[in-house]
Amino acid sequence: ESTRKELIQLLNNVEGHISGQELSGQLGISRTAVWKHMNELKKDGYEIEAVQRKGYKILSSPDKISENTLRWGLDTKWIGHELHHYDQVESTQEIVHQLAKQGKPHGTVVIADEQVKGKGRMSRNWDSPKGKGIWMSVLLRPNLPPVQAPQITLLAATVLARMIAERSALAPQIKWPNDLLINHKKVSGILTEMQAEQDTIQYIVLGMGMNVNQEDREIPADIKYKASSLKIESRQHWNIQQTVQHILRLFEETYERFEAHGFSSIKKDWEHFGYKIGEEVTISTMKKTWQATLVGIEPDGALRAKSKDGEEEKLYSAEIHWGEGGYH
Ligand code: BTX
Structure with a gap:
């Protein structure tokens, strides 16, 4: 695994191509082993160009994760x-x-x-x-x-x-x-x-x-x-x-x-x-619907809202009408 890391570093550190021979020398492994590592890298989504007499070059690193x-x-x-x-x-x-x-x-x-x-x-x-x-x-x-x-x-x-x-x-x-x-x-x-x-x-x-x-x-x-x-x-x-x-x-x-x-x-x-903390939203529960300002969350994670008459409530589940954007 550390060889692989070093290999990637070597490939990343050169501008152009780096030859298989040089890689094998620097890493202390055979050229066949270098070649095998290259194939592994490709499997992991590295795009590698191999050019005759010039060597290898990473074209792109994987977006593909492994x-x-x-x-x-x-x-x-x-x-x-x-x-x-x-x-x-x-x-x-x-x-x-x-x-x-x-x-x-x-x-x-x-x-x-x-x-x-x-x-x-x-x-x-x-x-x-x-x-x-x-x-x-x-x-x-x-x-x-x-x-x-x-x-x-x-x-x-x-x-x-x-x-x-x-x-x-x-x-x-x-x-x-x-x-x-x-x-x-x-x-x-x-x-x-x-x-x-x-x-x-x-x-x-x-x-x-x-x-x-x-x-x-x-x-x-x-x-x-x-x-x-x-x-x-x-x-x-x-x-x-x-x-x-x-x-x-x-x-x-x-x-x-x-x-x-x-x-x-x-x-x-x-x-x-927090989204809309300090702002006014409409809240509904099974019992009622009212306007309130979102104050924050409680130490236990409940949502805290304050209605216009100053009454504060802790909400564990409620439907919030967030307004704008159409997202409910
Ligand atoms: P949620 O029920 O809050 O959101 C689902 C709703 O969001 C959908 O009904 C749809 O309207 C909308 N939606 C669907 N897909 C997307 C999307 N990619 N981006 C934005 N909106 C979308 C939220 O559920 C929880 C999602 C958890 C997903 C993870 S992924 C790893 C793990 N595996 C798995 O099957 N679920 C979780």
């Missing part, structure tokens, strides 16, 4: 140490449920290039086109009562928002509880599924879907008015491997903070990115 490319340089303590990548799956959620039942550890990650039955909440569909986004599920085994599971969703939303803010000039916003918006359009969704027994969580499957490199025309027509991708919003291509690694690193760090200090340590981050 278990290897995802593991390289992933300096995490526990997340993604067990990592499975698939070209195509029905849904990464189902795979993680199976792995959980086989006893796989906290932090196991499953990621796919494409999902043909991507799941949203309440059996809605999640469009997951090949190679265009991050379709990933993480197995978590938190030591928490089931009522606190929604906090993990909010935590994940802050991680995704921070990642985007750290890698671009975009201004991501979290629409309670868990949509990630950019310019009022959804670029990411989170699906948290829990297996619980009495008062303890057995495990959580945290699904994160992020539209990364879709072009405008690659967003399904029926959701175009409310959905977008990082590429559309930033007008640049995003490297999926680096983006995934960034998410995993931030997730681990934030999760550890959450474990040590509870959800109140995440609250500020969430509110920083």
Whole structure:
């Protein structure tokens, strides 16, 4: 594996081509071994040009991710140490449920290039086109009562928002509880599924879907008015491997903070990115519909809203009419 890393470095460091002989000399391996490594690189999506008497040159690095490319340089303590990548799956959620039942550890990650039955909440569909986004599920085994599971969703939303803010000039916003918006359009969704027994969580499957490199025309027509991708919003291509690694690193760090200090340590981050915090929206529950200003979230993750007469309420589930953009 380290040979491979060095090989990529050597290839990246030269302007033009580098000969097989030179590579074999520098790496201390045979020319046949160099050739084999080249084939492996191609399998992982590197586009490599081989020219007679001149040698090799990387034309493009993989957009296509693999278990290897995802593991390289992933300096995490526990997340993604067990990592499975698939070209195509029905849904990464189902795979993680199976792995959980086989006893796989906290932090196991499953990621796919494409999902043909991507799941949203309440059996809605999640469009997951090949190679265009991050379709990933993480197995978590938190030591928490089931009522606190929604906090993990909010935590994940802050991680995704921070990642985007750290890698671009975009201004991501979290629409309670868990949509990630950019310019009022959804670029990411989170699906948290829990297996619980009495008062303890057995495990959580945290699904994160992020539209990364879709072009405008690659967003399904029926959701175009409310959905977008990082590429559309930033007008640049995003490297999926680096983006995934960034998410995993931030997730681990934030999760550890959450474990040590509870959800109140995440609250500020969430509110920083909170959509329409301080603004007026219409809220409906089974009993009534009213106008209120969103104040923030509670230390337990509930949404806090203040009605015109000054009365504050904690909302665990409610329908929020967000207004504008037509997204409800
Ligand atoms: P959600 O129920 O909030 O959002 C689903 C709704 O969003 C759909 O009904 C549709 O209107 C719209 N939608 C569908 N696909 C997209 C898309 N790609 N971008 C923006 N809007 C869309 C959100 O559910 C939770 C999604 C979790 C997806 C991850 S991917 C990895 C894991 N595996 C899996 O099957 N699901 C999760």
